[in-house]
Amino acid sequence: GEDVEQSLFLSVREGDSSVINCTYTDSSSTYLYWYKQEPGAGLQLLTYIFSNMDMKQDQRLTVLLNKKDKHLSLRIADTQTGDSAIYFCADSGGYSSASKIIFGSGTRLSIRP
Amino acid sequence: SQTIHQWPATLVQPVGSPLSLECTVEGTSNPNLYWYRQAAGRGLQLLFYSVGIGQISSEVPQNLSASRPQDRQFILSSKKLLLSDSGFYLCAGAGSGNTEAFFGQGTRLTVV
Numbered sequence: 001g002e003d004v005e006q007s008l009f010l011s012v013r014e015g016d017s018s019v020i021n022c023t024y025t026d027s028s029s030t031y032l033y034w035y036k037q038e039p040g041a042g043l044q045l046l047t048y049i050f051s052n053m054d055m056k057q058d059q060r061l062t063v064l065l066n067k068k069d070k071h072l073s074l075r076i077a078d079t080q081t082g083d084s085a086i087y088f089c090a091d092s093g094g095y096s097s098a099s100k101i102i103f104g105s106g107t108r109l110s111i112r113p
Numbered sequence: 114s115q116t117i118h119q120w121p122a123t124l125v126q127p128v129g130s131p132l133s134l135e136c137t138v139e140g141t142s143n144p145n146l147y148w149y150r151q152a153a154g155r156g157l158q159l160l161f162y163s164v165g166i167g168q169i170s171s172e173v174p175q176n177l178s179a180s181r182p183q184d185r186q187f188i189l190s191s192k193k194l195l196l197s198d199s200g201f202y203l204c205a206g207a208g209s210g211n212t213e214a215f216f217g218q219g220t221r222l223t224v225v
Contacts, residue, residue, distance in 0.1 A: 033214065042203060042218040043157075088157065090214070092207070100172075101147060101207060101214050105156030 002026040006089050006104035013112055018076040020107045022089030025070065029091040032065060034074045037086045037106070046074070046087075081111050115140040119204045119217030126224055132177075132191040134220050136204030139185070144206040146187040147214070148179055151201040163187060199224045 003025045012018045024032070030051050035043040049056045049063045049072075056063045062075040076083055086106040116139045126132060138144050145164050149157040159172045161179035169179050176195050180188045187204060201221050207214040 031213075035216075040221075043205075043216040045213060045215065048213060092214070100159060100162055100170075101145075101205070102159060103149070103157040 002091070002100070002102045004089055004091055004102050004104040006087075006107045008105065009108050009110070011110045011112060012079050014079060014081060016079055018074075018079045018083065018109055020074045020076075020087050020089075020109065022072040022074075022104055023070055024072065024089070024091045024102075026091055026102070027070070029070075031092040032063075032072050033088075033090040033092070033101075034061075034063065034072075035088040035090060035103075037088065039085075043088065076109075079109075079111055084109060084111050115144075115206065115208070115213075115215045117204055117206055117215055117217035119220060121220060122218060123221045124223070126194050126222065128196055128224055129193050132189070132194050132198070132222070134189040134202055134204075134222075136187045136189075136217055137185055138187075138206045141185075141206065141208050143184060144208055146181065147205040147207075148187065148189050149203045149205065151203065151219075152199075157203065161189070194224045196224050198222065 006022045031048050033048040034046045036046050037043050047058050049065050054065050060077045064073045086108050088106045089104040092101045119136045147162045148160045151157050163169050163181045177191050201219050203219045204217040205214045
């Protein structure tokens with residue numbers, strides 16, 4: 001079945017760039033998403049990328065998609081303490097109304113001074 | 114804009130008691146709806162999804178069930194809760210083509 005994988009932890013110094021990686025298995029994925037979850041809260045959509053794109057930039061966030069390798073990354077420039085959270089990668093299987101949205105296990109990003 | 118309302122925010126229930134969590138959607142018609150569970154320190158596990166009224170797909174065998182009595186209403190239920198049902202439950206919805214999935218604020222369930 002479909003699977004989405006991420007590393008569990010990432011620690012970066014404040015002001016550096018953070019790069020969170022994700023791999024997925026569903027070759028029919030249409031949309032790929034990045035969500036942020038702060039402690040005790042629900043999920044906030046950060047950005048998403050359509051599968052025919054290879055890059056999307058939105059202020060400090062840059063998403064890179066390598067469809068051949070089924071690899072997605074999220075780069076956060078100038079990482080701040082407010083960026084501490086769990087980041088989830090997710091993929092949606094296609095145009096079919098029956099498509100599922102599958103999440104990775106989440107990457108906990110911690111910021112050190 | 115699309116909004117998911119999910120309640121209650123927190124719930125403490127004894128083992129063996131029933132459960133009903135409700136989720137309603139505003140701002141879109143005929144959404145795909147999802148229930149996820151997040152166990153402590155873990156990722157999101159898809160429990161159920163629905164593409165229309167009365168249409169429920171179950172992803173994992175478990176003690177829970179889901180129903181969709183109306184287009185914008187999705188209910189997660191159990192007849193008898195287990196300790197292992199404790200977790201953070203999130204309802205999500207997505208419009209046609211899943212261009213964006215939007216989430217409720219979640220329900221933290223503790224079974225004691």
